[in-house]
Amino acid sequence: MTQARARRSVLYVPATNERAMTKAESLACDAIIFDLEDAVAAPVKADARAALLAHFSANPTSTKERIIRVNAAATAWGAEDLAAASVCKPDAVLLPKVETAEQVLAVRTVLERSNASDTRLWAMIETPLGIVNIREIAALGAKPSIGLECLVAGTNDLAKETGLPLPEGRSIMMLWLASAIIHARAFELDILDGVYNDFNDADGFTAECRQGAIMGFDGKTLIHPKQIEAANAAFSPDAASIEEAHTIVAAFAAPENSQRGVLSLNGKMVERLHVEMAMRTLAKAGIVFNG
Secondary structure: OOOOOOOOEEEEEEOOOHHHHHHHOOOOOOEEEEEOOOOOOHHHHHHHHHHHHHHHHHOOOOOOEEEEEOOOOOOOOHHHHHHHHHHHOOOEEEEOOOOOHHHHHHHHHHHHHOOOOOOEEEEEEOOHHHHHOHHHHHHHHOOOOOOEEEEEEOHHHHHHHHOOOOOOOHHHHHHHHHHHHHHHHHOOOEEEEOOOOOOOOHHHHHHHHHHHHHHOOOEEEEOOHHHHHHHHHHOOOOHHHHHHHHHHHHHHHOHHHOOOOEEEEOOEEEEOHHHHHHHHHHHHOOOOOOO
16 A cells, blocks of 8 residues: 555656755655656756756755656666666656556566665556556556555646647546546555646646546646645645544544544544544645654
């Protein structure tokens, strides 16, 4: 099962921009994706890797979940990207344009050989074939030995591959996104919505965040810091859900209930399985429960 934590706002940062990478560490986003792929032009791929290595060397720990998006293994830069990621030891490596389960397995094998077995995997689902093969990708990836934790919808590439305009074409894309979401839920993975390209369109972005939250996404990938606040608000549980979660966790944490499997709380029968759900609710709100 994926780790219960907040992934409401996940900000892409180009690995070529040291100032942006440093600033991101202090922003209110839940996670940072340091990008070696689309945000970095081919002539400066090596420079980006060097900047990323320097950043992680200077900042070996962070309050954020940190992910490195590498270039695909089949590209000229994939192997060196994975080698750099193995040295940086981020929380996860994000694989672009995942279309088969074998691609995920291959990267896990490389990380194991590079003494980076603790690094988890995220997978971009951004092509028609990725959607078609989503069951196999999620099923294999969810195995503990593989360590896939999160799927990321790549709506821009999906739109490009299918000829759909954005944002108008998102309504057509909804069926494909729903398929990815239900497979993520079936195999207990998190899943993030794609980016919203016009970072100056606050109303449009907020509306798309609300739509994504209703659909079942855990959060949204972002291209600009000004999008963080709205994403955090849209993907956070409401106050009533948070209060109920606190009550459930506290009740089962009480010494007198340590051996009990079922409790009556506020007129409802609550089981221990609800504790896990409550902890997940608190985590998604960015709350650490201290008993």
